[in-house]
Amino acid sequence: MGLLVMILGLALFFAAHVFTTKREMRAEAIARLGEGSYKILYSLISLAGLAMIIWGYAQYRATGWIDVWYPPKAMKHITLALMLPAVILVVASYLRGRIYVTLKHPMLAGIKLWAAAHLLANGDLGSIILFGSFLGWAVYDRISLKHRTDAGGPPIPVGGITNDLIAVAVGIVAYLALAFAFHPVVIGVPVIGV
Numbered sequence: 001m002g003l004l005v006m007i008l009g010l011a012l013f014f015a016a017h018v019f020t021t022k023r024e025m026r027a028e029a030i031a032r033l034g035e036g037s038y039k040i041l042y043s044l045i046s047l048a049g050l051a052m053i054i055w056g057y058a059q060y061r062a063t064g065w066i067d068v069w070y071p072p073k074a075m076k077h078i079t080l081a082l083m084l085p086a087v088i089l090v091v092a093s094y095l096r097g098r099i100y101v102t103l104k105h106p107m108l109a110g111i112k113l114w115a116a117a118h119l120l121a122n123g124d125l126g127s128i129i130l131f132g133s134f135l136g137w138a139v140y141d142r143i144s145l146k147h148r149t150d151a152g153g154p155p156i157p158v159g160g161i162t163n164d165l166i167a168v169a170v171g172i173v174a175y176l177a178l179a180f181a182f183h184p185v186v187i188g189v190p191v192i193g194v
Helices: 002-019 023-033 035-063 074-092 098-103 106-121 125-147 161-187
Strands: none
16 A cells, blocks of 8 residues: 555656646646746645655655665765765755756756665665655756746845855755764665664
């Protein structure tokens, strides 16, 4: 049951996110609903999908685990190492500096790195579906960005190297919090000693 709920949550979450890449349809929805109503609806659908993903994955891990392959233990260490730049890239998408200018879309790069890293360390069906879906969506979204005619949201000013240094510092702190507080407590899997 948990796996099905997670898959339905992924479908809901990504349906909302893929809809935003369809710029003409999105513009029509905003014209019909108004920008505020559209954003509220988009947020509610995304949050509902995310809640279903989290609940479904937790239920699957507790009751319906299905092994597909058995990754070598070294993959967990590689994943742990790859997560630091992934978190820094996500932070750099908001603290825009040279990292942002170089990558253009560090959020998507961070999501792809996060998903690929977790695919290396997890060989069960639920994890393959979960992380594979996020990787597939990030690749799709990056490709769709190349074909969009509008700029998207309002531009965020781009700073210099100082923003990069702040992004790295905040990324390190966030990485440590995620790895040593969030992951073992919320996900139930310690990142060290596994």
